[in-house]
Amino acid sequence: MNLPESAIDATPSARLETLPAHGVWSPAITPLDADLGIDRERYVAHARWLLERGCHGLTVFGTTGEANSFSVAERMELLEALLGAGVAPERLMVGTGCCALTDSLALSRHAAANGCKRLLMLPPFYYKGMSDEGLFRSFAHVIEGVGDGDLRLFFYHFPRLSGVPVTTGLIDRACGAFPGVVAGVKDSSGDREHTLGLIARYPHLAIFPGAETLLLAGLEAGGAGCITASANANVAVIRRLYDAWCGSGTETGTLDGAVRAVREALESYPMVSALKAVAAHFRRDPTWATVRPPMIALTPEQGADLMSRLDEAGFEPPFAD
Amino acid sequence: MNLPESAIDATPSARLETLPAHGVWSPAITPLDADLGIDRERYVAHARWLLERGCHGLTVFGTTGEANSFSVAERMELLEALLGAGVAPERLMVGTGCCALTDSLALSRHAAANGCKRLLMLPPFYYKGMSDEGLFRSFAHVIEGVGDGDLRLFFYHFPRLSGVPVTTGLIDRACGAFPGVVAGVKDSSGDREHTLGLIARYPHLAIFPGAETLLLAGLEAGGAGCITASANANVAVIRRLYDAWCGSGTETGTLDGAVRAVREALESYPMVSALKAVAAHFRRDPTWATVRPPMIALTPEQGADLMSRLDEAGFEPPFAD
Numbered sequence A, B: 001m002n003l004p005e006s007a008i009d010a011t012p013s014a015r016l017e018t019l020p021a022h023g024v025w026s027p028a029i030t031p032l033d034a035d036l037g038i039d040r041e042r043y044v045a046h047a048r049w050l051l052e053r054g055c056h057g058l059t060v061f062g063t064t065g066e067a068n069s070f071s072v073a074e075r076m077e078l079l080e081a082l083l084g085a086g087v088a089p090e091r092l093m094v095g096t097g098c099c100a101l102t103d104s105l106a107l108s109r110h111a112a113a114n115g116c117k118r119l120l121m122l123p124p125f126y127y128k129g130m131s132d133e134g135l136f137r138s139f140a141h142v143i144e145g146v147g148d149g150d151l152r153l154f155f156y157h158f159p160r161l162s163g164v165p166v167t168t169g170l171i172d173r174a175c176g177a178f179p180g181v182v183a184g185v186k187d188s189s190g191d192r193e194h195t196l197g198l199i200a201r202y203p204h205l206a207i208f209p210g211a212e213t214l215l216l217a218g219l220e221a222g223g224a225g226c227i228t229a230s231a232n233a234n235v236a237v238i239r240r241l242y243d244a245w246c247g248s249g250t251e252t253g254t255l256d257g258a259v260r261a262v263r264e265a266l267e268s269y270p271m272v273s274a275l276k277a278v279a280a281h282f283r284r285d286p287t288w289a290t291v292r293p294p295m296i297a298l299t300p301e302q303g304a305d306l307m308s309r310l311d312e313a314g315f316e317p318p319f320a321d
Helices: A012-017 A040-052 A072-084 A101-113 A132-146 A168-177 A192-201 A212-221 A231-246 A252-266 A271-282 A300-312 B012-017 B040-052 B072-084 B101-113 B132-146 B168-177 B192-201 B212-221 B231-246 B252-266 B271-282 B300-312
Strands: A023-027 A057-060 A092-095 A118-121 A152-157 A182-187 A206-209 A225-227 B023-027 B057-060 B092-095 B118-121 B152-157 B182-187 B206-209 B225-227
Touching: A012 A231, A023 A231, A040 A057, A040 A072, A040 A231, A057 A072, A072 A092, A072 A101, A092 A101, A101 A118, A101 A132, A132 A168, A152 A168, A168 A182, A168 A192, A182 A192, A192 A206, A192 A212, A206 A212, A212 A225, A212 A231, A212 A252, A225 A231, A231 A252, A231 A271, A252 A271, A252 A300, A271 A300, B012 B231, B023 B231, B040 B057, B040 B072, B040 B231, B057 B072, B072 B092, B072 B101, B092 B101, B101 B118, B101 B132, B132 B168, B152 B168, B168 B182, B168 B192, B182 B192, B192 B206, B192 B212, B206 B212, B212 B225, B212 B231, B212 B252, B225 B231, B231 B252, B231 B271, B252 B271, B252 B300, B271 B300
Parallel strands: A023 A057, A023 A225, A057 A092, A092 A118, A118 A152, A152 A182, A182 A206, A206 A225, B023 B057, B023 B225, B057 B092, B092 B118, B118 B152, B152 B182, B182 B206, B206 B225
Antiparallel strands: none
C-alpha cells in the first residue's frame, strides 16, 4: 500500500484530511443516576462540552464510557438521545463490538441506520485464542449484515482488557475483503513500537494511539491523532497540543509536558473512577462520581488526593465555562 | 465453617445429597442453523438426550454452549423453549453472568421467574483488575435485584477465558452477605490444587471441577461431581464413573482411564468445535457442526482425524439409542 498522491509532500494538516478520521477524540464518560441507570441529560451536556472545548469527535461506548457494563438497549437509547439533542453523527464513532455476534450486529445496524457510519469495534472478547480467520468471520458477518458501503470500521485493539489482540493478520485479511470500509485502528496497547508499526504498515488507515502520551510520536510518524480518556478532563490542552503540531510546532514540547503531567496524576487511580471524580468535583455535582459495578468510585480521601495531584500537575480546572 | 452433622460419617451418596447440587452436569452445546441462529428443536433433543443418558443436570449457557456469542433475547428464548418442552427447571443451572450488569440482572430475573433458581455466574469480565469489593457489588446487585430467597448462586471461575478470577476473598464476602444463596463454584481453572483448596475451604458449598479429569479427586476430597463439556459426547461413561465411586468404587480406575482417554482425544481440537463435529458425525447431521464466529468448525480432515483419535481411545459411539 502507498500513500495517496495527494498526501505526498502535503502539509501535516492536509495529510490528516486524507485519513478516514483524524484529530483528538474522546471516549465520553457515562454519568449515572443513584440507581445506576444512565443519566442522558448529563451525558448530552458532557458530550457537548467535549465537542465545544476541542474534541474533533467522540467515541461513544468505549472502555472509558463503561460501555461493556451496559445492555444493548441502554446503548441504543443513549445514542438516540445524543443524536436527538442535535449532536452530528459525523462527529461520533460508535462502539459496537460485543462478545455476542448478534449484539455487535444489532448495535452496528442501529448506529448506521442513525447516520453514524464510523464504528469502533472490539473483537468478540470472551473466547480467547481464536484464530484470525474466526475473528475475521465475526467482523465480516457484521459488515455484510449492515450492508452499508459508507460504513467505516475502526478496530479497537486493547489486549490488556479484551485478551483478544487485533493482529496485522486480521487487519490485512479485513482490508483485502473490505477495502475502504476498514478505516483504522484505535491502538490501546500502550506500546509505542506497536503503534508506530501499525502507522508504517497502514498509511491509508487512521491509526489512533489510545492515549495522548503517543499523540506527538504518532503524528510525526503519520498517525491520525489520539483517542484518549483523559480528554474528559483535559481536552483543551490536548487539543492545543494537537493544533500546535499542525501549525508552527513551536509550543509542542511545553504542551506535551503539561498533558503528560496531568495524565500521570489521573493514572494514580483507576481511570474511569478518576475522571468521574474530576467531573463531580469541578462540576460541583456529586452524582457524577457514580460508576457501575464492577468499578467503584473513589473514596473522598482518594478524591482529595487526586485533586491535589492534579493541582500540582498544573491542571486547568475544567467546566468553568 | 463445619460440615452439617448429617454429613459427618455419612456415606458418599448421603454427603452429596447435603450439597446445593451434585453429580455429573453438562454444559449443553448449542446447535445452529445455516444463518447462525439457534436451532431450538435440535437443542431440546440434545438436552433430553443428555439427561436421559445420565446427566444429573444441565448448565445452559456456559462457555461450551457458546453462551457469550448469543444475545440476552436469544438466551431467554432458548431457555423458554427448553422449559416449554418439559425439561424440569430443577435440572438446570442457568448461565447469567455477563459483562453488563443490566444483562446479568435481566437474565437472572428471567431464569428465576421461570423456576430456574440455580444460576451459574461469570463475574463481569471485560474490565480487568477490578477489586473484590467491586465484583461483590456486581453480584450483590443481581442477588438483591432478583430478590428470591430460593436463588442458588454458583460462581463460575474460568480465569483463562474471563481474565477475572473468582477469589476466595470474593466468595467469603458473598457467603457472609448472602448465606444460603451462595451455593457453589464451578472451577474451570484446571488447577487441581485450586479445586481441592476450594473444597477444603467451603465444605457447605458445591464445588464442581470444570472437567471430569478431576471428578474422582474432587469426590474423594468432598467435591460435588463435575460440570464437564465432554459429557456432550461421553456422558454415559462419565456417569458410570460417578456411580462407581458412589457405589462399590471397584471399577473407578478402569473407568477413569477410559474417560481420560476420550477427553484427551477431544482436546486435540478446540473443544466446542470438536463436540459439534462429534454430534454431526454420530447423529449423521452435518448441520450440527456449525459454530458461531469467532469459533470455526473443524475441516473435514480435522473431523476425520478426531473420529480416528476417538476410535483409538475406545470411544463409545453416542446417539445410537
